[in-house]
Amino acid sequence: MGRILVIEDEPGTQILLQSRLQDLGHEVVTAPTGAMGLMEARAGGFDLFVVDVQLGPGVDGYEVCRRLKSMPGVQGVPVVLLSGRVRDRSELHLGYEAGCDSYLVKGEDPLIEDVVRAMLRLKALRDELARQNQLLELQNQRLERGHKVHHDPQNGAEVVVEPDALLVVDADGVVTAADRGSHTLFAGEVSGRHVGALAPGTGLEAWVRDSRDELRPGHLFALAQRGSIPARRVSATVIPLPGSAVGEARDARIVLLKQVDGPAVVGGIEAGEGAAWELAERRDELRQAFQPGTLVGRSAAIAEVRSALLRHATQNGPLVLAAPTSQQIRRLARILHFTGERRGPIVPVPCAVLEAEGGGDAELRELVQRAGDGTLLFEDIDRLSTVRRRSLRALSQESAARMLVGVVGGQARATALADELGAETLVLPPLSERRDDVLDLARFALARFSAKSAPRDLSEEASWVLENHDWPGDVRELDAAVEEACRMARGSLIEVSDLPAELRDLHEELARRGTLMPARPMERPTPGTHVGVDPSASIAFDIPVDEPLRLEMGEPLIIEEALRRSQGNVKEAAGLLGIGRSTLYRKLKEHGLR
CATH class of the missing domain: 3.30.450.20 (PAS domain)
Incomplete structure (x- = not known):
């Protein structure tokens, strides 16, 4: 059975579709807006998208379809468009021009099962074709490289050129x-x-x-x-x-x-x-690369995590590590390992494999022996049976190796496991709970993804959007957003227009809600940042200080009022007006206010 994303804003239709598809044995994820649907789709793992054409405010179904068909990693997933009514063939033409694979009219319930079955069969055929193309491409790459390389020029190690x-x-x-x-x-x-x-x-x-x-x-x-x-x-x-x-x-x-x-x-x-990275000659380098100070961020939460890492690094008892992603868990484990200066290796233990292959106490003891006075990192601990978890607790008391248990989740799951294993906990909160770290992490990603000619920083408006996003995909989603923005940017700053579609949609939504960028603290004027407006001067259009400012009330006068209130600071004036600084500069030029 397939995993299907239904993007439908009408609650009744959404429930009916979800119920019907679940009855057919499919896993169904729903999204009430185009922006939220695109966000879900970017996470991947879907076999079919069902999209309503009329999605209300924001992006419509045709635009969602176009974006899905251009989104890396999911463009091969079939899209079925749904419409309440089709007035003429031009609407069908719009759908197929947007890239949809099928078009249904609401109420044609008997056809849903047949269309879904056909679309899932189409997805399977596309996946198989892609796999065959990958293998052909790999065989060509292997042949090209195999003719050139037989030994590693640095250490003489034999290179596999005719692999099994x-x-x-x-x-x-x-x-x-x-x-x-x-x-x-x-x-x-x-x-x-x-x-x-x-x-x-x-x-x-x-x-x-x-x-x-x-x-x-x-x-x-x-x-x-x-x-x-x-x-x-x-x-x-x-x-x-x-x-x-x-x-x-x-x-x-x-x-x-x-x-x-x-x-x-x-x-x-x-x-x-x-x-x-486990070899002795690289230990000094690795201690520098994996230390608590390498965790990026300025929030109180990340500061507490750094302190906890230093505190736990010199201890020997079992520890439960909880974080939003497995990658973050592994990084925390390495920081603990190298900060504590253990001499043995880090031995990752995929519990799902251990359980599937019937590994018992003998296998666990063998892994403990391999680790010596190093670190054992147990991953997917939920896949390990209760009996083997008890064995793990007993082994932790007699082993020289430090036992770390990784779990994707938060404090509640970590505490439950810690109680079961007799361990302490160390939890890295999700990015949604440490928004003060978003821009630091974004700039860290920018330094990794940008080339010499690429953007060097984020515009204030783009930064504001990043800070207002919930980041359900945590740091991995943020990295992907910055990487895409680096590819799109043409200037020295990443602007809102360079961000992925769902973040541009968020910017529009914030503007519709009237959410303004926060006013920054007053700064000393620097060249090119202030406009000469006398803060004590009065203007003909008298506006009470406590009345919200809107451009439609008279754009030039409103801009002058914003500049007067901000004492000529363009950055603060733009924040009062809810527009970007570059936009305000353009409007100043248009109205001859410079």
């Missing part, structure tokens, strides 16, 4: 495409799984993640026996493709895997092998 298996891994570590050899090597389906779950506790995940710019060969690890397939020793070479996309995977990495001769160590890598 080939994976495509996206920036988040998820396998987006794989050949038949990978299914044999890992004894099952691998597409859609995290690379860390394919080979837990082997260092492969870190090796792939840290391969960013240059070909990285020579990682040896062992795969445990699975069914009738014996334990195997495998060599991995990673070919990063920074800035490029393979299929829908941005910043993809190609992982070439080959079985090699020699003994395998079940459940882990051999002594002396592992991810580069």
Whole structure:
């Protein structure tokens, strides 16, 4: 069954559609406006979009369809447009011109099931075609590189040029495409799984993640026996493709895997092998990279997290780490590990894999032994049975390794787990609860994504919009928004027009609600920022100080009044009027007020 997003503003129709589709066995997510629908769609994971044409104020269904069909990662998802009535063929033409795959009139209930079934079949065919294209592209890339490289010029490590298996891994570590050899090597389906779950506790995940710019060969690890397939020793070479996309995977990495001769160590890598960031010679560098001060932000919440990291880093008891994303949990774990100066490695333990493969106390003890006096990070702890959680609690009391338990969520979930495991908690609040960090994180992302000729900062109006967004996708959504804005920007500042569509819609909504940018504290005048207006002068159009200012009351006079109230400060005057500073400069020029 499929996962369907219904974008419908009429509550009755929304409930009927949701009920009908759920009865057919589909998972249904609803959104009452076009802007909210686009926000949901950007999160991904949908098989079909059902969009009402008449969505009320804001973007209509045709515009939503156009944006969906141009949105990276989801443009291949079918769109069905719904209309209360179709007056003539021109309306159908508008829908298909916008990119919709089907057009339904409300009330044609018997057709919904057939259309949904056809659209899901179309989605499956498109996905399979995309996968085949990815594999063909990968084979070509592999052949091109295979003719050029056989050994790593820096350390002489052998590069895999005739692999037994080939994976495509996206920036988040998820396998987006794989050949038949990978299914044999890992004894099952691998597409859609995290690379860390394919080979837990082997260092492969870190090796792939840290391969960013240059070909990285020579990682040896062992795969445990699975069914009738014996334990195997495998060599991995990673070919990063920074800035490029393979299929829908941005910043993809190609992982070439080959079985090699020699003994395998079940459940882990051999002594002396592992991810580069675990090697002793890089510890000083890593202590600098992973310390509490590297967490970006100025809010009281992030300051408390930094203090908690310093406090917990020197302790040995189990600790529950809660954060909005798995990536943030891993970063907190590394900060704790390197700040505490532990000598052993970090050993990630995907609990879902451990549970699925029937791992018991023996496997847990083997992982503890591997970690030594390092750190064990248990991920997906909800997937671990109650019996094994009890074993985990007992092991934490006798192990030299620090046990960290990661959970995606907030304080309530962390506290419940901590009570069960006899642990303390450390919680990173979501971005929606620490808005003071939004602009710091946005500028940090801007420094990473912008080129030399790209924007250097955010305009005040764009900053204001970012601060007013709820960020349901947390830092990952903010990073994606800044990255897209960097691609769109043409000037030295990112403007509202450069932001993603849902943030531009938010700007329009804030303007409709009459929400004004906050007035900034008075500053000393600097050249080019103030206009010569006598604050004590009176103007012919007398306006009480407590009366709201609106441009339609007489634009030139209102602008003069705003400048008088702000003592000539253009930035503050723009805030009083609810417009951007650049807009106010333009209007000053138009009315000859400079």
